[in-house]
Amino acid sequence: MSTKKKIVVKIGSSLLANSDNLTLRYAFINGLLSDLAQLQTEGHDIILTSSGSVALGLNMVGKRPEEAGVLDKQAAAACGQPLLMNAYRQVASEYDLQVAQMLVTVEDMEESRRFLNIKNTMLRLFENDILPIINENDSVATRDLRVGDNDRLSAKVAQMVEADQLIILTSVEGLYDRDPSEADAKFIHEIEDVSEHLESTTGISALGSGGMLTKMHAANMAQNAGVETIIAEGIIERPVSSVLKNERRFTRCLVSGVTASPLKIWLSNRLQVSGTLVVSNEVAAGIVGRKQGVSRMDVISIQGDFTKGDVLHIYNEDGEEVARGLTNFSSEETMLMARHLDMPVEDVIGYKTKSDVVGAENILVLEENHLQLDAPEHDQKVVIPA
Numbered sequence: 001m002s003t004k005k006k007i008v009v010k011i012g013s014s015l016l017a018n019s020d021n022l023t024l025r026y027a028f029i030n031g032l033l034s035d036l037a038q039l040q041t042e043g044h045d046i047i048l049t050s051s052g053s054v055a056l057g058l059n060m061v062g063k064r065p066e067e068a069g070v071l072d073k074q075a076a077a078a079c080g081q082p083l084l085m086n087a088y089r090q091v092a093s094e095y096d097l098q099v100a101q102m103l104v105t106v107e108d109m110e111e112s113r114r115f116l117n118i119k120n121t122m123l124r125l126f127e128n129d130i131l132p133i134i135n136e137n138d139s140v141a142t143r144d145l146r147v148g149d150n151d152r153l154s155a156k157v158a159q160m161v162e163a164d165q166l167i168i169l170t171s172v173e174g175l176y177d178r179d180p181s182e183a184d185a186k187f188i189h190e191i192e193d194v195s196e197h198l199e200s201t202t203g204i205s206a207l208g209s210g211g212m213l214t215k216m217h218a219a220n221m222a223q224n225a226g227v228e229t230i231i232a233e234g235i236i237e238r239p240v241s242s243v244l245k246n247e248r249r250f251t252r253c254l255v256s257g258v259t260a261s262p263l264k265i266w267l268s269n270r271l272q273v274s275g276t277l278v279v280s281n282e283v284a285a286g287i288v289g290r291k292q293g294v295s296r297m298d299v300i301s302i303q304g305d306f307t308k309g310d311v312l313h314i315y316n317e318d319g320e321e322v323a324r325g326l327t328n329f330s331s332e333e334t335m336l337m338a339r340h341l342d343m344p345v346e347d348v349i350g351y352k353t354k355s356d357v358v359g360a361e362n363i364l365v366l367e368e369n370h371l372q373l374d375a376p377e378h379d380q381k382v383v384i385p386a
């Protein structure tokens, strides 16, 4: 028997649903669960992150994937999720495997108490030899508070349970240096630095939500957290154990020697960002050089409603995001402090403090950590200090 591992397996929509009639691929689920049941018997702890609810629910709401809007997809998710779980439960029972469903949102993953509840629930399910099946709660999550794709969700889960491996199963054998539909695309077996491959990955299948790009983002998050990611074809016999036993080709994203500090891992993997500070290019360069935080003198503009402890984007004047950091003040306090530079802080916000708006110790420079640059998608309230 191989050593016992904690493995997060992610299944994409393209594996679960036929792209033409949007029906469930029972044969795939059958092969997958037979494999997972065997691995569980061998002592491995497995978590399944499964997409498919939207694809499987679209027939009920009468839409094709290419024409469905956000509300259609949220309704489809509500229709498809029970179909998906019903199939998993039925097939699992044939292999004496017990399954449980967990639907989560970004807020659940990023709020400390809920994070702990999710983690503890998963650990308790492991103790009872029950396979947790996780999906984003699409019908509940709002547009700007979504994980957005299950690739990144699976990376967050892998980080949460300190998994040994994240195995992303999809419709292609792994990462190529360009879209594999292009002639001469070359297969990439091993990746040392995921960030170098973020650009080579555009184009998605009809059912998928992010294509290879979101898989690379997930691998990047996992790499920062010290978790190895494997991207492999799913429609194959024993899709997971054939990877563990190295019986076929796939892409392996190695764990780098240096794992970031827990604060930086947490900051880098955080999808929910509450606001933005814009600073001069000179200050931005100082931040990138790790010499300084953001003082009230440095703030050129503020966007978003945030409170102390929230994560902020830090942009330079050219509109490039250079860093992310934890703020020591609310948006209102920051605005007042930046607006009244001639007054002592105490007179402006009512208490004494020497803190920077964002301290250098709580800043993550994006360049260093190869982060995805998630700019806020929606228009936020913009406040320019007078």
Ligand SMILES: Nc1ncnc2c1ncn2[C@@H]1O[C@H](COP(=O)(O)OP(=O)(O)O)[C@@H](O)[C@H]1O
Pocket (backbone or CB within 6 Å): 011, 012, 013, 014, 015, 169, 170, 171, 172, 174, 175, 176, 177, 178, 179, 180, 181, 200, 201, 202, 203, 204, 205, 206, 207, 208, 209, 210, 211, 212, 213
């Ligand atoms: N560089 C690349 N390497 C591999 N696949 C790529 C690349 N660029 C684009 N793709 C496309 O990404 C698709 C996989 O993404 P997607 O269909 O969203 O998967 P899933 O539903 O499994 O999440 C593949 O079908 C492939 O055509």
Ligand SMILES: N[C@@H](CCC(=O)OP(=O)(O)O)C(=O)O
Pocket (backbone or CB within 6 Å): 011, 012, 013, 014, 050, 051, 052, 053, 054, 055, 077, 135, 136, 138, 148, 149, 150, 151, 207, 208, 209, 210, 211
């Ligand atoms: N939560 C959605 C899946 C979104 C998603 O990430 O899809 P995919 O890129 O196919 O893994 C669903 O269940 O349909």
